Structures are given as C-alpha cells and as structure tokens.
Amino acid sequence: MGNENRELHVLFFPFPANGHIIPSIDLARVFASRGIKTTVVTTPLNVPLISRTIGKANIKIKTIKFPSHEETGLPEGCENSDSALSSDLIMTFLKATVLLRDPLENLMQQEHPDCVIADMFYPWATDSAAKFGIPRVVFHGMGFFPTCVSACVRTYKPQDNVSSWSEPFAVPELPGEITITKMQLPQTPKHDEVFTKLLDEVNASELKSHGVIANSFYELEPVYADFYRKELGRRAWHLGPVCLSNRDAEEKACRGREAAIDEHECLKWLDSKEPNSVVYLCFGSMTAFSDAQLKEIALGLEASGQNFIWVVKKGLNEKLEWLPEGFEERILGQGKGLIIRGWAPQVMILDHESVGGFVTHCGWNSVLEGVCAGVPMVTWPMYAEQFYNAKFLTDIVKIGVSVGVQTWIGMMGRDPVKKEPVEKAVRRIMVGEEAEEMRNRAKELARMAKRAVEEGGSSYNDFNSLIEDLRSRAC
Numbered sequence: 276m277g278n279e280n281r282e283l284h285v286l287f288f289p290f291p292a293n294g295h296i297i298p299s300i301d302l303a304r305v306f307a308s309r310g311i312k313t314t315v316v317t318t319p320l321n322v323p324l325i326s327r328t329i330g331k332a333n334i335k336i337k338t339i340k341f342p343s344h345e346e347t348g349l350p351e352g353c354e355n356s357d358s359a360l361s362s363d364l365i366m367t368f369l370k371a372t373v374l375l376r377d378p379l380e381n382l383m384q385q386e387h388p389d390c391v392i393a394d395m396f397y398p399w400a401t402d403s404a405a406k407f408g409i410p411r412v413v414f415h416g417m418g419f420f421p422t423c424v425s426a427c428v429r430t431y432k433p434q435d436n437v438s439s440w441s442e443p444f445a446v447p448e449l450p451g452e453i454t455i456t457k458m459q460l461p462q463t464p465k466h467d468e469v470f471t472k473l474l475d476e477v478n479a480s481e482l483k484s485h486g487v488i489a490n491s492f493y494e495l496e497p498v499y500a501d502f503y504r505k506e507l508g509r510r511a512w513h514l515g516p517v518c519l520s521n522r523d524a525e526e527k528a529c530r531g532r533e534a535a536i537d538e539h540e541c542l543k544w545l546d547s548k549e550p551n552s553v554v555y556l557c558f559g560s561m562t563a564f565s566d567a568q569l570k571e572i573a574l575g576l577e578a579s580g581q582n583f584i585w586v587v588k589k590g591l592n593e594k595l596e597w598l599p600e601g602f603e604e605r606i607l608g609q610g611k612g613l614i615i616r617g618w619a620p621q622v623m624i625l626d627h628e629s630v631g632g633f634v635t636h637c638g639w640n641s642v643l644e645g646v647c648a649g650v651p652m653v654t655w656p657m658y659a660e661q662f663y664n665a666k667f668l669t670d671i672v673k674i675g676v677s678v679g680v681q682t683w684i685g686m687m688g689r690d691p692v693k694k695e696p697v698e699k700a701v702r703r704i705m706v707g708e709e710a711e712e713m714r715n716r717a718k719e720l721a722r723m724a725k726r727a728v729e730e731g732g733s734s735y736n737d738f739n740s741l742i743e744d745l746r747s748r749a750c
C-alpha cells in the first residue's frame with residue numbers, strides 16, 4: 276500500500292484548562308472531518324467536557340490517570356487548571372502535569388500514533404514523541420500576531436530600556452509600530468522565575484518540534500503569518516478558525532461545559548430582538564470580577580441603553596447583591612438584559628443575528644469567535660497575552676475599541692473600570708457611524724474566515740500540506 280493510502284493516526288493531548296481543551300477539540304474535529312483517525316488523550320475528570328464538545332464527531336477518547344493529590348499537593352479532584360483558582364495552585368498544577376509524561380508515553384506505546392499534537396504547556400512532549408520516532412506538533416491555540424509579539428519581546432527585551440512600568444515602548448522588529456508598556460507584559464511577578472523558566476522551555480521545545488499549528492487564517496493577519504515563518508524562521512500551519520468546525524446550533528450549544536441557561540430559552544430571547552441590537556459580555560472561562568466591578572458594569576450597561584447578555588462567573592446560589600438597586604425589575608424584568616451565571620454557550624450566542632457587539636477579555640479563542648461572528652468588540656484584557664490580542668483588534672484589524680484598562684487584573688493600580696467608560700465603549704461598538712464601519716470590517720473578516728476553511732480556502736489547503744507532510748514521514 277502506498278503512503279498516500281495509509282491511514283494516519285493523530286493523537287491530541289490538550290492541556291487541561293477549558294480555554295485550551297475547547298480549541299484542541301475543535302481542531303481534532305477538523306482532523307476527524309477530513310477522514311483522519313483521531314484520538315484525544317485526557318484524564319478522567321476532563322472526559323465530560325471533552326465528549327460534549329466532540330459531539331457526534333468520529334473521535335476516540337483515551338484516558339490516563341491524573342497523579343494523586345499526595346503526589347501533586349493539589350486538592351482532591353483538581354484535574355483542570357480552571358479549578359486551581361489561586362496563582363500558587365496554578366503553578367502547582369503546571370508542575371503536576373509534568374507527571375503525565377510516563378502515562379502518555381505508555382499510551383503512545385500501545386496506540387502507535389503517527390503524530391502527537393500536544394499543547395504548548397507540555398514542552399517535554401517533543402522528546403516523548405522523538406522516543407517513538409514520530410513528530411510532535413505544537414498547538415497553543417493562538418494566532419500569529421500574539422506569538423510574534425511574544426517572540427520579539429523575549430528576544431529583544433525592550434522592557435529593560437524603559438524607566439517605568441507605564442512608559443510605552445515599540446516592539447522591536449515587529450511590523451506595524453506596536454506600542455505596549457511593561458505592565459501589560461505577560462508575567463506574574465510573584466512567580467516570575469518559575470513561569471519564565473517554563474516559558475523558556477516552551478519556546479525551546481517549540482523550536483525543536485516539527486512545527487506549530489496556529490488557530491488563525493492567512494487573510495486575517497498575512498503580515499504576521501509571513502513574519503512568523505520568514506523572519507522568525509518557524510514552521511507553521513494555519514488551520515483556523517477552529518471554532519468553525521461547529522456548524523449547527525446543536526454543536527455550538529454543546530461546545531464546552533454544560534450551559535447555565537437552557538439553549539432554547541436563550542435562542543428565544545435572542546429571536547425576540549432586532550438584528551445587531553444585543554451586546555454580549557463574557558470575560559473567558561476563568562475571570563471572576565469583584566462585586567464593585569460587577570456593579571459598575573451593570574450601571575454602564577443600563578446607561579448605554581443597549582440590550583445585553585452578560586455572563587457572570589458567580590455560582591447560581593449566590594445572591595445578586597451587587598446589582599444596583601432596582602436593576603432586576605427595571606432591566607432584567609423588562610427583557611432588556613439576560614444574565615447568565617456560570618457557563619454560556621458562547622459561539623451559539625455570538626453567531627445569532629441579533630448580537631451586534633462583544634465585550635471581551637481578549638482570550639484568543641474569544642477574539643476569533645468574535646471575528647467569525649462579524650461583530651465589533653470592546654477590549655477588556657486581564658492577563659497573559661490578552662493585551663497583545665486587544666492591540667490586534669484595536670490597532671491592526673480595527674474592529675475593537677478599548678475600555679481603557681492599562682494593567683493586569685490583580686495588579687496595584689487596577690481599580691474597577693467605572694460605569695462611564697463602560698457605557699461609552701458599549702455605545703461606540705453598537706451605535707453610530709464608527710460602529711457601522713467597524714461592523715462592516717468585521718463582517719468582511721467573518722466572510723473571509725468562512726472561505727478559509729471551505730474547500731480550496733487557505734486553511735483548508737494548509738491542512739492538506741500538513742497531512743502530506745505527515746504522510747511522507749509515516750511509513
């Protein structure tokens with residue numbers, strides 16, 4: 276049998292955080308839909324989230340045991356970084372995942388995959404794959420722009436030449452005059468060394484790996500896709516936006532955790548609104564705001580006069596005491612807004628025609644999901660590379676306006692954003708000429724995104740290149 280007819284077997288190994296698992300499974304769905312034998316490896320407590328997101332796709336799940344809490348020092352039952360809520364626990368969690376190496380290698384021995392697509396936070400996976408003579412491809416779920424900014428900052432350290440946390444500097448060598456400040460750089464001061472060491476390992480293993488899959492499409496960021504490959508010399512395939520692998524309402528509704536709202540109720544509410552008249556607010560899978568901040572958001576939303584769906588990461592049992600006096604009757608009771616407490620079916624909501632804007636923390640998945648929905652965005656970054664992604668929306672593709680945050684959440688000097696900037700930013704993306712222009716640009720990008728993943732599109736073709744490459748190696 277010639278190589279071209281041989282069945283390729285690809286093993287996915289997502290990092291156990293919701294924001295990493297979800298795009299990895301979306302990507303696995305792309306592989307399965309193109310007829311590739313696809314297996315996802317995870318630990319038992321992550322299976323429900325993964326199997327919901329897989330839905331009817333032809334993907335096998337294999338489990339390996341998560342190390343015990345005696346071995347790791349993590350609380351019992353903590354197998355997903357989203358339940359390791361303090362920064363100390365996150366570091367403990369990252370260390371614990373190193374112990375997954377032996378179980379993964381044992382599984383590879385049994386499964387004989389032709390390639391391992393492992394998350395960036397498993398730098399050791401490159402060596403594991405090499406043991407079995409197969410390529411390791413990195414999936415970090417990000418696009419080219421934030422990856423290029425990170426690489427230039429890491430290489431040229433422009434932050435060492437400024438005298439304060441707030442002095443702006445341009446990112447050296449990067450096309451497009453991108454200006455940032457030291458207080459927006461991805462590092463947690465307390466864990467600087469541990470985390471910086473991990474990021475160095477991640478970078479080294481990426482360079483040693485077979486290449487990187489970007490969750491992006493060429494037309495979104497051609498300058499940075501070229502820079503990444505030609506100037507930074509990395510091998511990469513752009514196969515995104517992977518969220519588009521969820522095609523119908525059921526797939527979109529089942530993606531991720533079980534929603535805290537009945538999907539039909541949610542769709543009914545959206546159906547009752549005019550096109551582009553609802554702003555959707557969600558700050559990712561992990562951010563929980565203080566009561567003071569939630570109150571300012573509520574006041575800002577009310578003052579903006581817009582319909583809204585607002586995702587609040589507070590338990591259903593907690594009282595809504597932070598809501599302004601009379602808000603429930605005035606706003607929620609009048610059908611002007613919906614608060615979802617817990618997990619929202621984000622892609623299902625964003626893709627509804629009555630949603631006309633998105634207030635986002637700028638995780639890359641959310642950014643791309645907003646792009647695919649063709650909506651302007653308010654950027655409200657929190658940490659990690661989110662400030663870079665926010666710049667991408669406001670300065671590069673020009674479909675975003677900033678709410679004005681300048682520093683990581685939890686850092687000194689980050690007071691709650693007041694109601695006035697919330698109101699102003701929401702209005703700017705929802706009504707008026709500027710909103711219309713941004714919406715037109717966003718809709719054009721959304722059309723390009725859909726074309727990219729269709730037969731003959733740029734992401735579709737790059738998938739073919741990756742598969743050809745893997746086939747030529749498998750024998």
Ligand code: UDP
Nearest residue numbers: 294531559560561618619621638639640641
């Ligand atoms: N998400 C969702 N419902 C929620 C919160 C998040 O479906 O209530 C999804 C969202 O669609 C995205 C992912 O979870 O695919 C979050 O990834 P992102 O990179 O935006 O942010 P992170 O959570 O990693 O900070």
